[in-house]
Amino acid sequence: MEKLIEKGLLVIAYSSIAILFIITFFIFKEGLPFIFREGLGTILGGVEWRPTKGEFGILPMVVGSLLVTGGALVIGVPLGLSCAVFLVEFSKPKVRRILKPAIELLAGIPSVVYGFLGVILLVPLIRVHLGGPGLSLLAGSIILGIMILPTIISISIDVLEAVPQSYREGSIALGATTTQTVSMVVLKAARSGIVTAVILGMGRAIGETMAVIMVTGNAVAFPGSILDSIRTLTSNIGIELAYASGDHQEALFATGVVLFVMIMVLNLVASMTRKKRIR
Amino acid sequence: MPAKIEVKNLSVFYGDFQALHEVGLRIKEHRITAFIGPSGCGKTTLLKTLDRMNDLVDGTRVEGQVLLDGEDIYQPGYKLIKLRKRVGMVFQRPNPFPLSIHDNITYGPRVHGVRDKGTLEGVVERSLQAVHLWDELKDDLKRSALTLTSEQQQRLCIARLAAVEPEVLLMDEPCSALDPISTLRVEELMLELKKNYTIVVVTHNMQQAARISDESGFFYLGRLIEFNRTKTIFTKPANKMTEDYITGRFG
Numbered sequence: 001m002e003k004l005i006e007k008g009l010l011v012i013a014y015s016s017i018a019i020l021f022i023i024t025f026f027i028f029k030e031g032l033p034f035i036f037r038e039g040l041g042t043i044l045g046g047v048e049w050r051p052t053k054g055e056f057g058i059l060p061m062v063v064g065s066l067l068v069t070g071g072a073l074v075i076g077v078p079l080g081l082s083c084a085v086f087l088v089e090f091s092k093p094k095v096r097r098i099l100k101p102a103i104e105l106l107a108g109i110p111s112v113v114y115g116f117l118g119v120i121l122l123v124p125l126i127r128v129h130l131g132g133p134g135l136s137l138l139a140g141s142i143i144l145g146i147m148i149l150p151t152i153i154s155i156s157i158d159v160l161e162a163v164p165q166s167y168r169e170g171s172i173a174l175g176a177t178t179t180q181t182v183s184m185v186v187l188k189a190a191r192s193g194i195v196t197a198v199i200l201g202m203g204r205a206i207g208e209t210m211a212v213i214m215v216t217g218n219a220v221a222f223p224g225s226i227l228d229s230i231r232t233l234t235s236n237i238g239i240e241l242a243y244a245s246g247d248h249q250e251a252l253f254a255t256g257v258v259l260f261v262m263i264m265v266l267n268l269v270a271s272m273t274r275k276k277r278i279r
Numbered sequence: 280m281p282a283k284i285e286v287k288n289l290s291v292f293y294g295d296f297q298a299l300h301e302v303g304l305r306i307k308e309h310r311i312t313a314f315i316g317p318s319g320c321g322k323t324t325l326l327k328t329l330d331r332m333n334d335l336v337d338g339t340r341v342e343g344q345v346l347l348d349g350e351d352i353y354q355p356g357y358k359l360i361k362l363r364k365r366v367g368m369v370f371q372r373p374n375p376f377p378l379s380i381h382d383n384i385t386y387g388p389r390v391h392g393v394r395d396k397g398t399l400e401g402v403v404e405r406s407l408q409a410v411h412l413w414d415e416l417k418d419d420l421k422r423s424a425l426t427l428t429s430e431q432q433q434r435l436c437i438a439r440l441a442a443v444e445p446e447v448l449l450m451d452e453p454c455s456a457l458d459p460i461s462t463l464r465v466e467e468l469m470l471e472l473k474k475n476y477t478i479v480v481v482t483h484n485m486q487q488a489a490r491i492s493d494e495s496g497f498f499y500l501g502r503l504i505e506f507n508r509t510k511t512i513f514t515k516p517a518n519k520m521t522e523d524y525i526t527g528r529f530g
Contacts, residue, residue, distance in 0.1 A: 166374035170436070173332055173370075174443060175363035176390040184386065189377045 027260055031253035043254060049220045051240070051248040058255055060220050064137075064230035065206055065259075067223065068216065071141025072148055072205040077198055079145070080152030087153075088160040089182050100157060107150035115214030118143040123215060132227030135217030140230065143211050148201035155200060159193030160186065192273045199270040203263055209234040233259045282346075283308040283447060283477045284329060289343035291324050293336065298324045301343070302503045304496055306447075311469060311478045313492035313509065315485065316524070320498040322481045326449050329479065330366040331359055347447075364391060366447040367440035372456050373432035375424035375439070380407075380416055383424045383435055387443035406438040410468060430461035434468070448472065450480040454487065466491050485525055489513050497521045 035043060038056060046057020083103070087096045118139055127134030163186050171181040187194070209232075217229025218239060231239075237252050237259075244252055282305035291299040299321045306312045314322035327333045328345060331352060344351045352362055364387075375383050384406050385399045393399060403420065407413040412434050416422075424435055433453060440448060450469070454462040469478060469491055482488050488495050489509060496506040497518070505512060505521045516522040523529055 164374070166370060166372060167376055169332065169335070169370065170374045170376065170439075171386070171390075172335065173330065173363055173368040174387040174390060174439070175360045176386075177360065180390050184390070185376050185378075 024260070027253060027256050030250060031255075031257035034247070034250035034254045035257065038251075038254075043251075044258070047222075049236075051244065051251055054247065056247075056251040056254070058233065058236070058258065060222050061231050061233045061236050061255070062258065063222060064216075065232040065234070065262075067137055068140040068144060068212065068230060068232055069202055069205045071137060071226070072144035073198065073202060075141055075145025076148040076152055076201060076205075080149045080197075080201070081156055081194065083149070084153050084156035084160055085182060085187075088157055089178060089186065096157075100154065103150055103153050105150075106146075107154075111147065111208060111211040112214070114143050114147055115211035118211060118215035126227065130227055132225070133217055133229055135215060135229050136227050137216065137223050137230045138226040140212050140216040140232075141226070143215050144205045144208055147208060147211065148204050151204050152197050152201040155197035156190075156194055159190045159197065162193070163189045195273045196270050199266055199273070203266045203270070206232075206266070207234060207259070207263055209238045213238050233262075281308065282306060283348065284479075285344075285346040285349075286325070286329075287344040287346065289325070289328065289341070289345060291321075291328060291333065291342075292340040294338040298501055299328075300502045304503060304506045306477060306479060307494065308477050309473055309475075310493040311473050311480060311491050313488040313495045314479070314481045314498060315483075315488050315495055316498035316504075317529070318483075319500075321501040322496075322498045323451055325498070326368075326451055326479060326481050329447070329449055330363050330368055332368060334359070360391075364443050365445055366449060367443065367445035369433070369436055369440065369448060369450040369453045371452045373429055373436050375427070375432050375435050377423065377425055379421050380424050380427070380435065381420040383439050384442050387439060391443060402442050406442040409441045409472070410434040410438040412438060428461075430457055430465065433457060433461075433465060437468070437472075445476065447477045447479065450478065452481055452483060455483065462487070485527075497524060499524070 043056055043058055044062065045059055046055065047059050048055040048057045049060065087099060091099075122139050122142060123134035123136075125134075126132070126136060126139055130138070167185050167189055168181055171185050172178075176184070212232050213235045216231065216235065218231045218235050219229040220231050220236075221228075223230050233255050236255055240248070241252050284306040286302055286304050286306075289299060289302045290297060302321075302325060314325060316322050324333065328341060329352075333339045333341070341353055345353060347362070347366065351357070376386060378386070381403055384403045385393075388399060388402055393402075404413060404417075407416060412431060416431075424432065427435060433456070437448070437453075453469075454465050457465060466487065469480070472478060480488075480492065492509045494507065495509045495512045497504045497512065497516075497520075499520060505516060505518045507517070512521060513525055516525065
């Protein structure tokens with residue numbers, strides 16, 4: 001009986017890995033032939049996306065993805081890191097016990113709800129006060145910035161909590177204030193872990209689809225300012241896959257391959273910094 | 280001789296637990312004073328009240344007085360930052376910061392507002408020389424302090440303190456993480472340092488207390504049982520319990 005359960009669990013464990021491989025294989029099988037046929041340069045470097053006319057340039061969307069992710073980090077990292085520093089270094093443990101689960105609940109809100117809030121609240125605010133269509137790079141950055149907060153905060157909290165108490169004691173005993181201790185010792189000790197938190201947040205931002213489709217306007221063009229509309233790689237797939245066929249469909253899979261590689265690289269970098277920290 | 284630190288009628292509570300009962304003693308300037316006694320006797324607690332590091336522990340309550348040069352460090356509004364600049368602490372386990380050797384030494388001065396590069400370089404050299412690390416490490420100042428041996432780390436921690444020019448050094452079992460030879464070398468260093476500092480050391484090690492200290496206090500269950508010149512404590516203890524402890528009959 002014991003043996004049987006062990007075997008069963010083994011099969012289940014391996015099948016989740018198998019599913020990952022099947023997905024990877026499928027994306028590449030659909031996307032790679034198209035990339036080889038059209039040439040990676042013409043796809044990645046092309047600025048025109050007219051799938052019905054046989055033009056498949058995704059550069060504006062690569063740029064759109066990078067910009068909105070960068071914007072999300074500009075908003076999410078300072079907020080998230082300050083929040084984690086406050087909770088670990090300054091607040092009473094009781095406050096942390098209440099606030100940390102609340103923050104982690106944020107991660108459980110469906111992305112469509114974030115998108116909805118963005119459309120109802122944020123987009124009109126931007127349109128009225130800052131101009132432009134409202135559906136914009138800025139709106140996407142703010143919504144994504146909020147969506148990556150739970151990732152950045154909860155990993156940063158773990159990282160800061162793992163910094164040995166003896167560093168803080170040593171610093172306080174030398175007459176340093178808590179602020180000096182945090183900025184000059186604790187954050188330095190936690191640096192690589194915080195980098196991991198940022199990279200994982202980045203991965204979440206770059207992969208987010210629904211909320212981004214709802215608030216960025218999805219125009220395929222290079223934005224002239226943060227108030228212009230953009231389209232990301234994920235939006236492109238999300239919007240068009242339902243009706244695409246033939247070359248068009250393959251081009252969307254190729255978009256998926258590009259996205260897949262970007263996220264893989266990010267995760268690799270994240271796990272490398274984490275390993276470095278353990279060593 | 281005037282007392283550098285005078286402890287008067289001091290009681291310390293952690294929540295409901297009373298860790299120290301009405302302790303009173305005088306610590307003389309430029310002497311090494313040792314606190315001895317079995318685990319949980321309150322000696323480390325007393326040490327930590329002398330630079331108010333106990334404040335970091337939630338639920339700590341202190342009654343009585345600790346006078347540093349005649350001034351009560353527990354009076355309301357007393358500046359903790361200034362206190363900790365004057366009274367430094369060396370911990371049981373060496374705890375250099377995860378920074379370079381150089382930045383460990385300059386940390387204290389930088390925290391207290393010294394920015395001038397030339398001044399800081401001078402501090403690094405003087406502090407490392409004071410603990411005899413300068414010759415081995417002067418070409419290696421950029422190296423991470425975490426790559427040093429335990430003994431070097433503990434010396435570095437003492438140098439890090441010396442850099443803020445304190446008056447009193449509190450040492451909480453400074454040699455307990457070191458091997459016997461390193462222990463002897465750190466003890467030699469302590470004997471040298473007492474020329475410039477008043478040293479208070481907590482130790483589990485009877486021989487160590489006998490070797491280096493001028494005066495000793497024996498603690499048991501939160502009470503100061505006996506406080507006297509170390510020679511007297513170790514040769515003619517007044518209290519039966521002290522005698523039993525130093526001769527190894529318990530503890």
